[in-house]
Amino acid sequence: MRRAFLALAARDIRLAAGIGGGGGMAVFFFLTVVAIVPLGVGPDRPVLELLAPGMLWVGLLLASLLTLDRMFQADVEDGSFDLLSMGPLPLELVAVAKSLAHWVVTGLPLVVAAPVLGILLNLPPERMPLLVMAMLAGTPALSFIGAVGAALTVGIRRGGLLASLLVLPFYIPVLIFGVGAVEAAAGGFEGQAGMQAMLLLGAISLASFVIGPLGAAAALRANLR
Amino acid sequence: MSLTAAQRFHAYANPARFMALSDRLLTPLWAAALLTIAVGLWFALFNSPPDYQQGETVRIMYVHVPSAWLAMFGYSVMAFASAIALIFRHPLADVAAKSAAPIGAAFTFLALVTGSLWGKPMWGTWWEWDARMTSVLILLFLYLGYMALWAAIEDPVRAARAAAVLALAGAINIPVIRYSVVWWNTLHQPASVFRMDGPTIAPSMLLPLGLMAIGFTLLFLALHLVRMRAEIMRRRVRALRLARASSSEA
Amino acid sequence: MAEFFSMGGYALYVWPCYGIAALVIAGLVWQSLRDWHVQAALAAELEKAAGGRVRRPADAARQGEMK
Numbered sequence: 001m002r003r004a005f006l007a008l009a010a011r012d013i014r015l016a017a018g019i020g021g022g023g024g025m026a027v028f029f030f031l032t033v034v035a036i037v038p039l040g041v042g043p044d045r046p047v048l049e050l051l052a053p054g055m056l057w058v059g060l061l062l063a064s065l066l067t068l069d070r071m072f073q074a075d076v077e078d079g080s081f082d083l084l085s086m087g088p089l090p091l092e093l094v095a096v097a098k099s100l101a102h103w104v105v106t107g108l109p110l111v112v113a114a115p116v117l118g119i120l121l122n123l124p125p126e127r128m129p130l131l132v133m134a135m136l137a138g139t140p141a142l143s144f145i146g147a148v149g150a151a152l153t154v155g156i157r158r159g160g161l162l163a164s165l166l167v168l169p170f171y172i173p174v175l176i177f178g179v180g181a182v183e184a185a186a187g188g189f190e191g192q193a194g195m196q197a198m199l200l201l202g203a204i205s206l207a208s209f210v211i212g213p214l215g216a217a218a219a220l221r222a223n224l225r
Numbered sequence: 226m227s228l229t230a231a232q233r234f235h236a237y238a239n240p241a242r243f244m245a246l247s248d249r250l251l252t253p254l255w256a257a258a259l260l261t262i263a264v265g266l267w268f269a270l271f272n273s274p275p276d277y278q279q280g281e282t283v284r285i286m287y288v289h290v291p292s293a294w295l296a297m298f299g300y301s302v303m304a305f306a307s308a309i310a311l312i313f314r315h316p317l318a319d320v321a322a323k324s325a326a327p328i329g330a331a332f333t334f335l336a337l338v339t340g341s342l343w344g345k346p347m348w349g350t351w352w353e354w355d356a357r358m359t360s361v362l363i364l365l366f367l368y369l370g371y372m373a374l375w376a377a378i379e380d381p382v383r384a385a386r387a388a389a390v391l392a393l394a395g396a397i398n399i400p401v402i403r404y405s406v407v408w409w410n411t412l413h414q415p416a417s418v419f420r421m422d423g424p425t426i427a428p429s430m431l432l433p434l435g436l437m438a439i440g441f442t443l444l445f446l447a448l449h450l451v452r453m454r455a456e457i458m459r460r461r462v463r464a465l466r467l468a469r470a471s472s473s474e475a
Numbered sequence: 476m477a478e479f480f481s482m483g484g485y486a487l488y489v490w491p492c493y494g495i496a497a498l499v500i501a502g503l504v505w506q507s508l509r510d511w512h513v514q515a516a517l518a519a520e521l522e523k524a525a526g527g528r529v530r531r532p533a534d535a536a537r538q539g540e541m542k
Contacts, residue, residue, distance in 0.1 A: 148394055152387050156377045166370040166391060169363050170398055173405035180409065200408075204401070215394050218311070222386030223378075270493075271479075281483035288496045331503050335496055342492045346485055444500070451507045458514035465521040 004089050005097050012101030015074075026063040026106045027113045033059040034117040045122045052121035053131060053182040059117070060110050060135065061171050064142045067106045068167065069160030071098055071150040072220065085224070091217035099140075099147045099212060107139035127182060130194075134181040137201040138174045144205070144212030145170045151219035177201045240457050243317055247450045254450065258443035265436030273433050282346050287433050289339040291441035292332045296364060298445065299329020303371070304396035307389035317453070319385035320460075322392060323375055324452035328445055330368035336361055356410040360403050367395045381460060 037055045038048060075081040084094050114135055115128040123131070149167035153159035177197040184193035269287035276283035303325040310318035340358055341351045352358070374391055378384035482489040 148390070152374060152391055153377070159377075162373055162377050165366075165373060169366045169370065169402065170394070172363060173398075173401050176405045176409040197408075200405075211394075211397065215390055219387055219390045222390060223383055275483060281485045282488055284482070284489050285492045288492055292496070328503065331499055335499050338495055339492045342488045342495075346488050448503060448507050451511050455507065455511040455514050458511065458518050461518045462514060462521060465518065465525060469521070469525060 001088055001093075004087060005093055008084070008089065008094065009097040009101045009104075012098055013104050016101070016105040024109075026067050027109050029066055030059050030063040030110055030113055031117060033062060034120055037121065048122040049124065052118055052123040053127070054179050055121060056114050056118060056123070056131065057135075057175050057178045060114060060139070061142065061168075061175060063110055064106055064139070064146065065164045065167060065171075066160075067102070068146045068150045068163050069153065071102055071147060072154045073150070073159065076154055076224070081224070085220075091220050092213045095147050095151065095213035095216035095220070096209075099143045099216075102146070103140050103143040107143055111135040111139055131182050134178050134198060134201060137181075137198060137205060138178045141174050141201070141205040141208040142171060144208040145174075147212050148215040148219060151216040151223065154220065154223045173204055174201065177204070240317065244454060244457065247454055251447060251450055254443060254447040258440055258447050261436055261440035261443060265433055265440050268433035269437060273429050274427070276430070279347060282343060283430065285339055285343040286430075287437045289336060289343055290434060291438040292339060293336040293361065294438055295441055295445050296329060296333035296336050296361060298442065299325050299332060300364065300367070300392075300396070300399070302449070303329060304392050307392035307396075310385060311389045311393070319381075319389060320453050320456045321449070322389060323385070324449055324456050326368055326372050326375070328448050328452065330365065330372065332441075332445070333361060333365045333368055337365065354410070356403075356407040359406045359410070363402055363406070364399070367399075371395070381463070 034055065037051065037059075041047060041051065072081065075084065085091060089097070111132060115123075115132055118128055118131065146163075146167055149163040149170075152166060153163040156162060177200045180197035181194055181201060184197055265287070269284055273284075275281045303322050306318045306322035306325065309315045310322060337358070340361070344353055344358075345351050371388055371391055374388050375384050378387060480486060480490075
């Protein structure tokens with residue numbers, strides 16, 4: 001069972017890397033979103049510095065939403081999902097494997113890209129480690145929560161748009177604590193707010209690691225009886 | 226012969242029985258809702274004092290608070306029915322869940338609009354990103370997402386299961402979202418906003434508020450029953466059409 | 476009377492609040508009742524067209540949920 005799990009995760013990662021679709025596109029989208037922010041609000045450096053953590057997080061959220069719809073849809077379309085659902089892995093573990101693969105292929109590259117894009121937004125270098133840490137703690141939640149949305153909209157035409165609408169409210173806590181972790185530490189808020197936000201981000205990731213695949217499997221069963 | 230609990234449970238799941246029962250309940254329910262709201266309105270508009278701080282704007286509260294209450298009540302009904310639908314495969318439960326959503330969404334919308342109309346004279350702004358308004362806005366998004374999912378899946382059985390999963394996921398997440406918004410709010414706004422908990426409610430205001438809340442709840446129940454009946458009929462129509470299509474093929 | 480309608484100078488906020496609430500609720504009630512009438516009429520028509528061949532309506536309705 002562990003072999004099947006690892007094989008599935010590895011296959012998904014290889015497929016995404018081979019096509020170059022998922023991760024590369026998401027990073028490119030992230031770049032474009034971040035690049036149009038100064039064009040919208042003006043090139044004033046203090047203003048950009050103020051907006052940087054929030055804008056980076058919003059860009060990251062949108063970029064990871066964009067790649068959600070392929071998580072199960074591709075396999076359902078080419079029929080390999082039927083094999084998966086009859087295979088040795090329970091659907092819950094299939095969902096875990098696919099969420100993990102999604103995180104490796106899109107979440108991780110986005111986190112790596114974030115500090116570089118931070119330069120464009122005049123993010124002070126000393127805040128970058130914190131930003132990367134917060135994103136590392138928070139992005140797994142995006143993949144695991146996103147899996148539920150992807151599973152709910154499997155088999156729907158234009159499911160990607162609907163999945164984004166369904167999932168976005170669930171991303172709000174990640175956004176709030178993610179920005180909070182960066183802002184609270186640097187913005188002179190007293191007390192433990194930054195650390196608290198970081199811990200809460202981790203807690204959300206862990207909780208979604210459990211609940212997300214359960215929900216995704218239930219949704220897949222509902223959609224693909 | 227006495228029925229077991231499970232048998233009795235499923236006896237009420239029978240749509241025909243539900244149709245008969247709801248048919249008898251509806252007229253008194255409408256009447257009670259109308260009467261309570263009428264009396265409540267009379268107290269709210271004519272027979273209650275203006276607040277010593279907020280003046281006449283306090284009358285907005287008599288619509289705003291019951292709407293906000295139903296916004297949450299509606300989601301609870303939806304989530305509870307979804308849980309029953311998923312666990313017991315109760316045939317009426319997904320009808321109940323689906324029918325509650327548009328009503329809840331409408332009252333959530335009302336809570337937002339009336340809150341905005343209250344906020345302008347009291348806070349000086351139509352919209353304040355305070356924790357309460359923000360989480361009600363997110364609640365509206367959850368309702369709309371739920372309804373969009375129902376609309377997107379054609380097969381009612383599939384749609385019911387998927388929507389139930391979504392409703393339950395939302396129910397688990399509402400406390401988390403709520404907490405995060407409060408946390409975010411305290412981080413960004415160091416207690417400068419007008420506090421809603423200022424005046425304690427006088428009995429003269431509690432009466433219209435209570436009446437309106439009861440009236441709105443009765444209205445919700447009446448609307449819910451009507452929508453459930455319509456949904457059952459829609460499924461009957463669907464089943465009859467399918468039967469006709471298959472018999473004309475044969 | 477004019478004093479009542481002026482709502483202590485807050486007429487601009489109090490009356491739209493009640494007006495919008497009345498509109499939304501009336502719309503919801505109207506739409507729900509109409510939907511019920513349309514669906515009930517359709518079902519009756521289809522049942523009549525199907526004559527006696529169709530199963531009991533309760534079964535037909537239930538078939539929508541279970542399978």
